[in-house]
Amino acid sequence: MTITACTMDCGDACSLIVDGEKKSIKGNPRHPFTKGFICKKGTRYFERIDAEERLVTPLVKENGAFRQASWDEAMGVIAEKLDAARAVPESILHIHGHGYRGIVGTASSVLFERLGSSTSYGSVCDDTGIVASQRDFGVLNHNDPEDLLNASRIINWGRDVTRCSIHQHALIAKARKNGTEVLTISPGGDETAEFSDVNIVIRPGTDRFLAAAVLKLYLEAGDLNPWVLNRTANWPTLRGLVDGLNFAELCMACEVSSDDVEMLYDWYADTGNVATLIGWGLQRHLFGGENVRFINALAMISGNIGVRGGGAYFNISSGRNLGTWAHLVKGGASSGSRRELLIQNMGAEIKKADPPIDFIWVDGHNVVNQVPDCLSVVDAFRKPFVVVVEGFMNDTAMQADVILPPAFMFEREDVLGSFVHNCVNHCAKAVEPRGECRSDLEIIADLAARLREPLLFPDSETCIREGLKKADISYDELMDNGFVKVKHPFIAFRNMEFGHPDGLYRFPETLHPEPARDSDYPLQLLTLVSGKFLHSQIREEDQRGVPVIYVSKQNPAWAALNPAEDVYLVTEQGAMQVQMETVKELHNRAVVMRRGGWMKFGHCANVIIKPMTTDMGNGTAYYSQSCRLENR
Incomplete structure (x- = not known):
């Protein structure tokens, strides 16, 4: 052994x-x-x-x-x-x-x-979210993962822990047994319902608008902690930005109802501390950095940074405790x-x-x-x-x-x-x-x-x-x-001391609109992580036949296509044959395909995904690929 x-x-x-x-x-x-x-x-x-x-x-x-x-x-x-x-x-x-x-x-x-x-x-991974977090906090850090057990509520903002982190899944399950409530925000089509009390389905890639809508409610309620604001360097700029936004338009942009936005506000604003888990897919959009930064801003404004049972979890550096021998x-x-x-x-x-x-x-x-x-x-x-x-x-x-x-x-x-x-x-x-x-x-x-x-x-x-x-x-x-x-503070940014030279937090100062949907390619392709294999480490025997994509029955393509004929996933880059299956609670414009399949077996979606760079960190905007489904 x-x-x-x-x-x-x-x-x-x-x-x-x-x-x-x-x-x-x-x-x-x-x-x-x-x-x-x-x-x-x-x-x-x-x-x-x-x-x-x-x-x-x-x-x-x-x-x-x-x-x-x-x-x-x-x-x-x-x-x-x-x-x-x-x-x-x-x-x-x-x-x-x-x-x-x-x-x-x-x-x-x-x-x-x-x-x-x-x-x-x-x-091709998480640098966009890393750079976003560094711009906010000054350094890359978060509370110890065990601190999730001290949260009154957990907002799981897009992390599919059933497929990407079995131990965080276990921590969330244990927290729920202890009375912690869990709300999950995602495009759906995953197993988050099994560990969540509430689920909000969002248009993929628009998380910044949902976070901005909740910030808008904070401003309207005047529910702001002066101590928190004093620990920031540019609050007036964010306030001016949010003041100029229209609540109804923000809801429309993320395709979340006003009732659900108000519910999310209540989850953050209620007594007790809220931990925010940020998914590693949120940064795989053209404005993935803004997505992460506005979620961090919401965690900050709600007073949940630097406190036990709070925090915003993106990630830390796996090499931060290791040196070089070069x-x-x-x-x-x-x-x-x-x-x-x-x-x-x-x-x-x-x-x-x-x-x-x-x-x-x-x-x-x-x-x-x-x-x-x-x-x-x-x-x-x-x-x-x-x-x-x-x-x-x-x-x-x-x-x-x-x-x-x-x-x-x-x-x-x-x-x-x-x-x-x-x-x-x-x-x-x-x-x-x-x-x-x-x-x-x-x-x-x-x-x-x-x-x-x-x-x-x-x-x-x-x-x-x-x-x-x-x-x-x-x-x-x-x-x-x-x-x-290795010993690191159990609570990151205690007393709201941040990694910038002045010790202050930085808010995002811009909010970019989501690109308009292309009428020729009205759907959005999401190549999500697999629960069986890590990336492309897939057995050849598991790649035989036609790859499977998943859609909601409310997807406009579902009713329009003839399932008896061959179905093709089409982008401006090309097309690939697929099998279409339905999954519950998936956003009606999302097309989900599990990542990692090989080109030589006709299973690699990256063949038809065009190179796109995210707004920060030179990340890859895989999930901003528009597509359509058609019979041939």
Whole structure:
């Protein structure tokens, strides 16, 4: 039995007990957040490790087909190509994602930073909400998640905890048993009704108008706390903005009834403290940053920031307790500024790059599958020499010239934090890697040593010891226990002291209108998280047939289409065949498709989603994609 941890891109960051011989995975009962239980994605991880289709030897593309190669051959070819590209460092592009996180997991980023390569910027995940929260609070922080148990009421503003955080789901369930009431705001079509006392269905992407409408009621009631206002830097600007808004128009914009808006006001204004959970999908709209900022503003105005049982929860940085070991690498030199390519428009960015991209290294990211306009990325990958560190023949691996098989979770060692709680976990090696798979650090250290001007990397233990120094975490304690809880204030922003230099909170100062619906594409596509699989880590056998989309029976397309004929999901980018099913309580213009399906099986919605950038943080506005459904 080994105490280890989950390193998947999930905020719960569970501590695990793994039996490598029996291939059993259980939650660590001693861990203060995991508490002995884990999600289905975690319990099934040996299915991924032992999958028949897993790649376990290096592959080299020859005459358009892959063949097996030795590590020595594959690394020799890569080193030769990389050495040639180093003459123009910008011609090298490194793309690294959150598919592999941790102290040791930064190895490839360290190498390519030393080489002065091009890199990516922007976000396919939560940077929009992070930047929004930083603009408001000055730093990224929230109350300890256990403080949800002290709330009188919880406003769950769009977080599908049944699919993305089983432990927050459990905390909410426990709070309800203790008498806490829960109100959920979302486009619907999820399982939030099972843990909510009240549900409000909202037009996707318009949460800022609902929050502004509640703020309008606060102004009209004169229900404002002078102490709260004195802890802000720009209250007069927000007040002037809200004064100029029309309540009825705000309700129309978010398609929420005035009665429901008034009810939401009562939930915030009543006695007791209110905790606000902010969903990680709210920022995936063109004005996702404003959505988050207006919800934060409502939590602030209602007096629920800096108090027990209150708070606004978006996330924290999973790396805030971890330091770097890059300075321990011998050889090379940091190059300062690097060329950056926008991740969500990667195909166009590569094609217009000058000097051109000649070498691409991808790890921890099924980038071809995960960014909009996938076909453009496929086309852009044709000319450069492409190396992909990947264990499955997914959409990105198929574009590679060389595929290197990495050791997976449980087959390698690392240390990582969480973007929900404050524990740092040791992901100990619990089983030997399959076949010829190697850890990412081994791969990078081997490549770096083969270069004409070699770089020498430290071993895993040295990296971990150095990374733990930032938060003064004991290496021995971490190894013995499998985790360490780092001390942070249980209540964020107590006494309303914020992270800006003047210590004051900042309100949003603009409210942008929602773009008008396109009559040719009157519906809105939402590629939401799956409960069975994490992003594109989906078994091939589960992607056979036509992908399913979900609509409400009140959706205008439902009555108009003939279910006996083929149904197509259509955007200005293209079309894909789908099966249509109905789900209750879903907004009548929403079309839901679970994310992560592969292009090669016809399941990837990103093929027909155009690149769009959010209002802050260079995020990706996946959920602002308009669409229609039609028979063909």
